[in-house]
Amino acid sequence: MSEQQPTPSIPAPKALSVAPMMDWTTRHARNFLRLCHPHARLYTEMVTTQALVHGDVPRHLRFETEEHPIALQLGGSDRADLVHCAKLGEDWGYDEINLNVGCPSDRVQQGRIGACLMAEPDHVSEVVAAMQAAVKIPVTVKHRIGIDGLERYEDMLDFVDKVAARGCTHFIVHARIAILAGLSPKENREVPPLRYTDVYRLKQERPQLTIELNGGVKTVDEIISHWQHTDGVMIGREAYQNPYLLVEAQRLWGVSELPSRADILRAYLPFVERELAAGCPLNQITRHILGLLQGVPGGRRYRQVLSTQAHLPGAGINVLKAAAAAAGIDL
Template identity: 80%
Template structure:
């Protein structure tokens, strides 16, 4: 058991993935991790269906709302909405490299405008009582040096923001797809370590390519926290195993997690939600395990009217009871 409280652990906001169905499942994997919504654009909240975007269950706490946008008035309005809906944190996306969000002046392109980001975060902080944080890259095209990272962070911190979640890759905005930007630019963990060492008063959380409990513990030696991204989908049992960092010795089995997820699934089915909309988030639970391939096949080929028994059959195919 650890002698001191461990540092932060969170699951990254991921478009089309960190839905409320996924978050309910991920919370069962980790009571400790902070969960994030998908990025929700300010336009979606100003002009769209607010309950559809902001609804979540009490089980999901602690949970953060990630916003994408650049208009300060809209960001303030949406931060207030997030607080009113009960979110524990409001996060600004300054890391997404897709062409679509760049056209809307959203995401990583804002790293070229640190003063504007600072003003936006300051206005959001003044409007709400919950913490306001920023998720960003270590750099973008033409702003790739540690000094550029320090300038961005210092400019934003000068206006009051204290929590920085840093993806340890630059974003190449011209020429790479979002998928390539998650894989092609090399990971530069040392830049994030240096940021924390040079700015020890700030909370610095590291993100990018982290796949094992040992790696989480290693990064905790140099930063205040770790954010897990795609690995939370490819191998969500990693989050269960990470409970050992809190001194937990009795871990739930994969079958325990599925059975704990079933009441939520049953309620959603009763509301007309297709089973596949929920099971797509749990395909990786038996990654590398006996019966895991059959489990994945069964849940990937569900009939449109499949019910809870189909999930139970897939679990039975793994041999877990």
Template identity: 65%
Template sequence: MPEINKDSVINKNFRISVAPMMDWTTKDYRYFARLFNPHITLYTEMVTTGAIIYGDAARHLNYNQQEHPIVLQLGGSNPQDLATCSKMAEDWGYDEVNLNVGCPSDRVQNNKIGACLMAEADLVAECIAAMQQATHIPVTIKHRIGIDDMQSYEEMLHFVDTVAATGCKHFVVHARIALLQGLSPKENRDVPPLRYEDVYRLKQERPDLYIEINGGIKTFEETKTHLQHVDGVMIGREAYHNPYLLAELGELYGLDTLPNRFDIMQQMIPYFEQRMAEGAPISILTRHILGLFQNLPGARKWRQSLSGGNAKSLNDVKAAIENIQAAMQRTEDYIRENQ
């Protein structure tokens, strides 16, 4: 890996990660995301303990070796089940295991998973302690700044202190409350206002904890600004819709050369071939690369040619690459001729 120039940010041990997102951060997306930046930390989708223990564990836990560093995010509230799955994560080769205390979905609330657990700090601490005892890899937690009637900074601090008493040091904080009664999961990602200052304050008042901020972060400059206040930045939807942001963030690590989008696609073609040979439909693969040319000439046609069942073979993908390459060349020629 290229040497990191850590003088480029305030915190010398900073971390940038891609948030766990259901149906999005699959192993196919993670393979793609890794090609943009060798340093970012990748998360799986949230996987429930029941799906691992009683379902097809390999389907949920398998990943590509190129994905490291990679974190398994677990959903659950039974300490023993979480301990079992944490040990499995270590055996599978994951670099870290994370407990989800932030998902606002009705479905997970009914199973006592996600953001609703913020109201049960002692139970979360018991879960984290059991996970730590079961494994040697780091155990971390991702949570909201509050839920429903538990919206004050002081209540969040109590939650963090209760969990930190177990020895847990790494907290990923989504800087929005979750209104579990009244808002949909989608609305809970956008409607409650962002309170970055609460996360900054948490780092100031608990300097011994590693605090990573999440929520609404979309640009290089925003990321750099947050790193002046906290230890890490987790980027969600923007990393999916505009994955080249991950390449641009390489500057924070002292990377001098940004990867070429077409080189990335040349690396994806053999991966697509491998996955299709395993039985993966091409639509499952192409949906992750729709944002590759975001805001560039031909981006709309690129998306259209690869979505809605329009790409039926690898030849269609290769044709889409040639088409957008030609569109970008025509734009460059036009600009040069009219200077």
């Protein structure tokens, strides 16, 4: 049964996307998230250039047609490797190549990947220009508003201006600085304060650029609010932990009858069955759908069944059906 919701009176919708998240925005998650919102742009996990140059390319780049529009996020700094991997992404059918200049982990810093590159705007501008010259699809940059020692708005503006001067027009801005010395990646998502006004100011002062805002967005009302100042909103962990937010966001596209949580689960079943038949363990699939019943009656029991049974040897579609039944949903 669909869920009736009022449609807010707002301007035509701008961009909405789900952030690239390591270990979270896998192919299994993206297929599920696409069911929650037909228009949101989905991003892969960050894929390092070394994983593609030396590893299993199909394992990293495979995706389903239903996932479009979908962007490949690359992590790396070597110009030749990034050009090679951007071409791979285009060949595999991705709609966008995104360069990670925002990840704060120690591990990626050691590989000269992520937020540490904000200290090298000339180098970033060079590699992005080379990637753009190599492919016909858009090349975008996702970055923080700053890092240690480069925390002022003016520092971010200098970074954006130098990259934009080489032809990049689309920036996705996480509205927190990254503290590279002393904070874990988790702490870097929570401790530095959100500075939305810096992102708003960037759009105001550089209106010719496409500026999307990322960081701390949890409600449809917040999406609407940020849309008033930017070209789009990227939702991170809230889209994963409470994916029905994406369903509710369909109201911004004029949808008045939203699919219910049960509708979403039923629509996901064929994909689950195909993956099980291909030998994928159930828990690798269902770990991405634990949040669907967040905050509704039966949700806790649903999560308990999946968490305790989906990893057992031989677990199959019957476990997912049992979890749904525990929440009063007949699959």
